[in-house]
Amino acid sequence: MKEIIHINPDAKVFLERFRKIRQQSENICRPLEIEDYVVQPVADVSPPKWHLGHTTWFFETFILIPFVRDYEVFDAQYNFVFNSYYETVGARVLRTDRGNLSRPSVADVYQYRAYVNAKMEEFLESDSLTVEINAILELGLNHEQQHQELLYYDIKYILGHNPLFPSYSERVIFEKRPIKKNEFIPISEGLYEIGFSGTGFCFDNELGRHKQYLESFEIASNVVSNSEYLQFIEAGGYTNFKYWHSDGWAWVKEKNAKAPLYWHYIDANWMHYTLNGLQAIELDASLCHVNFYEAAAFASWKGMRLPKEYEWEAASHLFAWGERWEWTESAYLPYSRFAKQSGAIGEYNGKFMVNQMVLRGASEATSAGHSRPSYRNFFHPKLQWQFSGIRLVK
Structure with missing residues (x-):
């Protein structure tokens, strides 16, 4: 029998981490225009829309589908669209072709995120967590944080190769450290x-x-x-x-x-x-x-x-x-x-x-x-x- 971890104050903190991390990905994309979400100038850069879908697919594929009884997937085609490199999970869109995905739309992807977020919050508020699930959840959150950094990389590449050199956001200024003598x-x-x-x-x-x-x-x-x-x-x-x-x-x-x-x-x-x-x-x-x-x-x-x-x-x-x-x-x-x-x-x-x-x-x-x-x-x-x-x- 799997060890059950009942909801406690620590689990509530974990739920808040889930909400905060998921929201941060959307915050990063907030300054974008719709057209910015779908651009893929080179193979190493993924469209922002794809990052939002892929990080959602992770929770649906590795938490909701295997551990929630009678879970209904949002769209059966999304496993093909948003799988990155997991051979075990099945076929996927080639990385070089992610920029060809005019559909699903940006609105569809945000609906997908909202659907999975709601199902995940229901799951996290239940008494269903196990040591195995907890480890996958932790990996999923850290995985999304990795993609948050990749979003900054890819957004900068997309806008930095636009001939107009548009600003992503004048309000996003990374902190600069004071210069000290090098030793x-x-x-x-x-x-x-x-x-x-x-x-x-x-x-x-x-x-x-x-x-x-x-x-x-x-x-x-x-x-x-x-x-x-x-x-x-x-x-x-x-x-x-x-x-x-x-x-x-x-x-x-x-x-x-x-x-x-x-x-x-x-x-x-x-x-x-x-x-x-x-x-x-x-x-x-x-x-x-x-x-x-x-x-x-x-x-x-x-x-x-x-x-x-x-x-x-x-x-x-x-x-x-x-x-x-x-x-x-x-x-x-x-x-x-x-x-x-x-x-x-x-x-x-x-x-x-x-x-x-x-x-x-x-x-x-x-x-x-x-x-x-x-x-x-x-x-x-x-x-x-x-x-x-x-x-x-x-």
Whole structure:
């Protein structure tokens, strides 16, 4: 028999978290025009409408359908439309075709969210929670927070590639941290504990806490600024192959890359697109929107390197982080005791442990409460649209 967790004050707090997180996704989309919801400029960017539907599909597919007796799905076609990559759950629209989904309409998707929200709230107010369901609910909430950050990425890409450079919202201004003198923090060699510890939530790729031997190193107290990276550009960083990995140099030539994503050289001035529109580069602000190739090339130009993910985690309590996801030179691979779960949930992280690089920390677009030192983010090395930056090691 499954262990039953009866509704108590903690469960009511959990219900409030559900409401708050679900509402935040809609709040992010509130400044959009209807036309903005359906655009997909490139394969890596999903239309905002799809994010709203997909995060709803998660709760319907993994909570309501299996655990609510006689539950009626909102629309039987939505499993095909809003499944992302779960082979176990069935066929799905190709990622590259999400922008072709003029139907269901934006209004339909919001009706879908309202329907599933109501059914979920009924379920959460019942005496039906089990340890198994609680774990899936927690995963679902963290999954939606991941998509909230992706919404910011994708909205910025959609509007930032509109020839008019429209502002997303003048009221959305991410907090800027005060500039402090950059110093290099010495870290002694030795054994360090790496991986998640504690009783809260983490993703499965953080589990398997283990000892890691590290040689001594020094890590920068600040991430790289726009002015520092501009020096790299002006020194011919994008025209000198010796700073780049082979794949990185191939990417430079293929894309004719000259600067980070959203940077534009206009009338002898460097400008960049922000969520508030096209603006002059703030030289003292933290660099954003560089890929792994650019990060590694910059580090090489400086005669330094990127941190290994173990180094970053071991030193993270000694510096401020959370403004940019920070590239590491570590490939995204499983910890030694990693084990994939069975079924569709097992597809969440393990299947992506190849051809990607780890980023650590968080960004200004990360949802509140959705970061920790052991968090292992990962992206393909060519991607720039995430809110990513550079911290150096020597």
